[in-house]
Amino acid sequence: MTTFEQESGLQLVELNKVLGGRVIIENLNLTVKKGEMVSLLGPSGCGKTTTLRIISGFLFPDSGKVLLEGKDVTAVGPEKRPSAMVFQNYALWPHMTVFKNVAYPLKIRKFNKQAIEKRVHDVLDILNLMHHVNSRPSQISGGEQQRVALARALVQEPHILLLDEPLSNLDAKLRIKVREDIRELQRRLAITTVIVTHDQDEALSISDRVAVMKSGRIEQFSTPQELYDAPITEYVANFIGSLNSFTGDFVDGRLTPGEFTVGIRPEDVKFSVKSMVGGIQSKVEQIVPRGHFHEVYLGRADMRLRAFLASDVPEVGTEGYSKVTKALLYQKGNLFKIVEQ
Amino acid sequence: MTWIPAAAFASVPQSLEDAARDAGASKLRVFRDITFRLALPGILVAMVMSFLHAFDEAQGTYLVGVPTIYTMPTQMYALVLNYPAQIAAVFSILLTIPSVILIGIARKHILGGHLAEGFQIK
Numbered sequence: 422m423t424t425f426e427q428e429s430g431l432q433l434v435e436l437n438k439v440l441g442g443r444v445i446i447e448n449l450n451l452t453v454k455k456g457e458m459v460s461l462l463g464p465s466g467c468g469k470t471t472t473l474r475i476i477s478g479f480l481f482p483d484s485g486k487v488l489l490e491g492k493d494v495t496a497v498g499p500e501k502r503p504s505a506m507v508f509q510n511y512a513l514w515p516h517m518t519v520f521k522n523v524a525y526p527l528k529i530r531k532f533n534k535q536a537i538e539k540r541v542h543d544v545l546d547i548l549n550l551m552h553h554v555n556s557r558p559s560q561i562s563g564g565e566q567q568r569v570a571l572a573r574a575l576v577q578e579p580h581i582l583l584l585d586e587p588l589s590n591l592d593a594k595l596r597i598k599v600r601e602d603i604r605e606l607q608r609r610l611a612i613t614t615v616i617v618t619h620d621q622d623e624a625l626s627i628s629d630r631v632a633v634m635k636s637g638r639i640e641q642f643s644t645p646q647e648l649y650d651a652p653i654t655e656y657v658a659n660f661i662g663s664l665n666s667f668t669g670d671f672v673d674g675r676l677t678p679g680e681f682t683v684g685i686r687p688e689d690v691k692f693s694v695k696s697m698v699g700g701i702q703s704k705v706e707q708i709v710p711r712g713h714f715h716e717v718y719l720g721r722a723d724m725r726l727r728a729f730l731a732s733d734v735p736e737v738g739t740e741g742y743s744k745v746t747k748a749l750l751y752q753k754g755n756l757f758k759i760v761e762q
Numbered sequence: 763m764t765w766i767p768a769a770a771f772a773s774v775p776q777s778l779e780d781a782a783r784d785a786g787a788s789k790l791r792v793f794r795d796i797t798f799r800l801a802l803p804g805i806l807v808a809m810v811m812s813f814l815h816a817f818d819e820a821q822g823t824y825l826v827g828v829p830t831i832y833t834m835p836t837q838m839y840a841l842v843l844n845y846p847a848q849i850a851a852v853f854s855i856l857l858t859i860p861s862v863i864l865i866g867i868a869r870k871h872i873l874g875g876h877l878a879e880g881f882q883i884k
Binding site: 478499500501506510512516525529577 | 785799
């Protein structure tokens with residue numbers, strides 16, 4: 422065994438899976454470092470949940486290997502794997518109290534009563550659930566149910582924690598709070614974590630690295646910043662953040678005829694009523710207030726550009742100058758070059 | 763009659779069983795601790811219905827089975843028919859008591875209780 426394998430928390434090697442005659446996962450490779458938090462991000466049907474179910478042992482791959490901390494667990498069932506999963510709908514058992522839900526994995530492992538009590542109380546304490554020890558799942562709020570599900574996973578002290586869209590059933594405000602809690606806890610316990618999500622905000626904000634998936638393959642696997650700054654395919658560029666997309670070329674700060682796909686992030690557009698170096702005459706055509714910023718449509722000789730402007734928003738009809746500070750050029754879907762000025 | 767418990771088993775959400783497997787339970791253990799518990803109300807209903815059905819069949823059973831085979835419904839018929847009318851009246855009033863208690867228990871534990879909640883989760 423190489424040192425590399427010992428350091429990795431999870432390794433997926435050449436995974437393939439066909440379900441119902443459809444190829445769900447194709448030649449998927451992924452290495453997650455020990456203690457790292459990784460997101461699988463993609464639209465529905467891209468195979469991210471199937472991947473998670475293969476990691477947890479509910480599905481077996483047609484070919485390929487799953488290694489957990491260097492050990493081959495490909496043929497091991499879910500009950501024997503040192504992984505713990507938090508399900509999308511939490512899957513708490515309605516006929517048990519919070520305490521019993523969390524204690525169940527330990528009961529199966531035949532811990533004695535004192536040990537169970539101590540560990541369950543410790544974990545409930547970390548997650549701020551002590552006042553609900555004797556409540557039933559139906560008597561507590563969605564956010565609390567989510568924390569109970571997390572407690573039930575953590576109490577097993579798993580080698581890897583798997584989260585299947587853990588936040589999709591929570592309202593927007595709670596989602597942000599819970600995702601920060603999860604991140605904080607994950608860092609503190611240094612537990613290898615894989616989280617499945619279709620929400621790019623969620624993936625970018627809590628992961629060390631993000632794997633963007635498209636029809637059973639990983640398109641790009643890198644840090645959130647890299648993913649945003651230098652998306653290596655057109656698909657990733659469109660999926661992460663917003664993008665103005667044109668066919669042509671980008672020369673001297675303006676769109677010219679060509680064969681590339683030119684992607685411009687609305688954040689990379691500057692606008693001023695006064696002339697600036699490299700600025701091109703533009704007219705404000707439409708303004709959509711978006712809260713802390715404004716979405717402004719600019720008419721130029723070469724293109725109609727969508728820009729996100731923070732302040733000093735001019736009125737519709739204002740003439741001024743705009744400048745593109747960064748453009749992404751793609752050739753046949755793959756990154757060709759990045760133009761910055 | 764088979765369909766009622768079958769439906770009860772089918773309505774136990776798959777994810778609840780998966781969660782138990784993930785927690786380390788064997789398939790048999792999952793059935794005992796999760797599936798069976800959550801299907802219990804349906805099984806109880808099926809038991810009551812089966813008994814009612816058997817009661818309906820009492821005359822048939824009596825015709826075919828007498829004097830060697832006695833089932834609970836035929837015994838109950840025999841009891842009721844062999845007593846004088848006054849005693850039968852008293853007896854029938856007494857018989858309502860267990861029913862009332864049963865309804866009370868059913869209301870508390872099946873309709874309003876946690877067993878019913880098992881079926882509301884998708």
